[in-house]
Amino acid sequence: MVINLQELNEKSLDFLWIDGAEIHCPMPSVRFVNKVNRSENTFEKANELALEFLNTNKEKRVFTLDEVxxxxxxxLAAILGAVVGVISEVDEHPNL
Known part of the structure; x- marks a missing residue:
């Protein structure tokens, strides 16, 4: 079995932003996953995590905290839910 890291690198979480722009964010990094796992459960922290994740987008669009x-x-829950869903999927199926 060969795990194609290039193919996995090309996967993204895609969002249609409020202004109609498509935003493609790469899968969360290990560093980001660790940050999510260690974070406290507050709206302030949720906003910061969403902002950090959105700013990894392949389009190089820079989001502001005010936008988030x-x-x-x-x-906000949909964005973070998508990220947490990917994290949970990897936890359940480490060979993905």
Whole structure:
């Protein structure tokens, strides 16, 4: 069995931003996963994590904390839920 790291590197979490722009963020890094796992459960921390993750986008768009704070709680939860979902999937299936 060959695990193609190049193929895995090309995978992304994709979002359609409020302005209609497509945003493609690479899979979260180990450093980011560790930061999520260690973070406290507050809206302030959730906003910071979402901002950090969104700013990894392949389009090189720079998001601001104000843009993230303006998201609804459902939108913020959707972003972080996607990230946590990927983390959980890797935890459950380490050979992915």
């Amino acid at each position: 704070i303006e998201l609804s709680s459902v939108q």
